[in-house]
Amino acid sequence: MTEGVLYVQEGHVVTLTLNQPETRNALTESMVKAVVGCCQRIAADHAIRAVILTGAGPAFCAGGSIKEMRDRSGLFGGSPAEMRDRYRLGIQQIPLALYELEVPTIAAVNGPAIGAGLDLSLMCDIRIASAEATFAESFVKMGIIPGDGGAWLLPRAVGMSQACEMVFTGSTMTANEALACRLVSRVTSAESLMHEANGLADRIAANPPEVLRMAKRLVREGQKQDLRSSLEMAAAFQAIAQHLPDHREAVDAFFAKRTPKFTGLR
Numbered sequence: 001m002t003e004g005v006l007y008v009q010e011g012h013v014v015t016l017t018l019n020q021p022e023t024r025n026a027l028t029e030s031m032v033k034a035v036v037g038c039c040q041r042i043a044a045d046h047a048i049r050a051v052i053l054t055g056a057g058p059a060f061c062a063g064g065s066i067k068e069m070r071d072r073s074g075l076f077g078g079s080p081a082e083m084r085d086r087y088r089l090g091i092q093q094i095p096l097a098l099y100e101l102e103v104p105t106i107a108a109v110n111g112p113a114i115g116a117g118l119d120l121s122l123m124c125d126i127r128i129a130s131a132e133a134t135f136a137e138s139f140v141k142m143g144i145i146p147g148d149g150g151a152w153l154l155p156r157a158v159g160m161s162q163a164c165e166m167v168f169t170g171s172t173m174t175a176n177e178a179l180a181c182r183l184v185s186r187v188t189s190a191e192s193l194m195h196e197a198n199g200l201a202d203r204i205a206a207n208p209p210e211v212l213r214m215a216k217r218l219v220r221e222g223q224k225q226d227l228r229s230s231l232e233m234a235a236a237f238q239a240i241a242q243h244l245p246d247h248r249e250a251v252d253a254f255f256a257k258r259t260p261k262f263t264g265l266r
Contacts, residue, residue, distance in 0.1 A: 003030055004018070004020050004034040005017065005034040005035055005038050007041070011205065012047060012048060012209070013049065013051070013052065013201045014050075015052045015054065016035070016038050016051065016052070016054070017056050018031065018054070018056060018060070018061055019056045021055075021058070021059070023065065024058070024061070024112070025055045025057070025060065025062060025117070026062045026063065027061065027091060027116050027117070028065050029074050032091050032094060035094050035097070036093045036094060036097045039094075039098050040097065042103065043097075043102065047264075048103055049104075049205035050103060050104050050105070050204040051103055051105045051106065051201075052105075052198065052201050053120070053121075053124055054109075054110055055110050055111060057111070058110075058112075058132075059110075059112045059114075060107075060109045060110050060117055060120075060133065061113055061114070061117030061120050062114050062117055063115025063118070063119075064091070064116050066142070069142065075091055091147065091148045092147070092148055092149065094120065094123065095123050095153070098120070098123040099149070102213040103209075103212065104126070104204050104212060105126070106124060106125070106128065106197055106204075107123075107127045108193050109130065109135075109175075110130045110133065110193055111130065111132055112135075112136075114134075114136050114138050115142070115150075119137075119149055119154075121135075122150065122153035123149070123153065126200070127184040127185060128186045128188060128196055128197060128200070129175040129179070129186070129193075130188060130189070131189055131190060132175070133184075133187075134172050134173065135172065135175075136171065137150055137154060137163075139167075140168065140169070146167065150167075154166065154167065156223060157182070157183055158183050159181075162181050208246035208250070208264070209262065210241075210246065211246065211247075214237045214240070218230070218233060221233060244265070246260075246262045246263065246264065249261065249262060250262075
């Protein structure tokens, strides 16, 4: 275990569990370092094909530590210039590490995802929620702004109008309300959340690993490219994919009417 985060790998799937339930998994300096460290470990391991992120205890993540805000300590200490650097070199390293992972990621939101906790879920490709989950882009309620990428991530997930409503009001929404605005893709019972997350991760991980990485990059880059640029990138990736061993394995398995066995580049 990296301090604050449980790292468990089963086959090609890694589950990261924020493991400071006594703080509702608040993003303290130690938690930030732990999450970034786990992402670096995942990025270096090409055997990994999918990642699940969840929280221990009743909360997914309560966001920044209110106690540290009050005490002007940890991420919230120092002068304005020092605090700016603490953000850039601290909590802002999480979106750079988690959002930029090449492998598909799933947020299994087991409880409240508040402020930076909501933004943490937005850094994942897919979000599924327990019926007990709640969501709030609540920074304005604490007299601050989304400092960890939420203002960039949220409109891409729910659209500009819904994002602005969430940012400007700081209001909390239920899991079903999150489903209605497409913040999450499904809602499950609390008991079946991890079963659903693992089933989804296994279905993802059953596919060719290098193709998964290219498909994710193509989708991500498509959010900021014009159509012509996206088509050019797709042509390049397709040319690579069709020369990979896993493409030949998929074709051979199709004609042999058997389940393919994908191995990646190894």
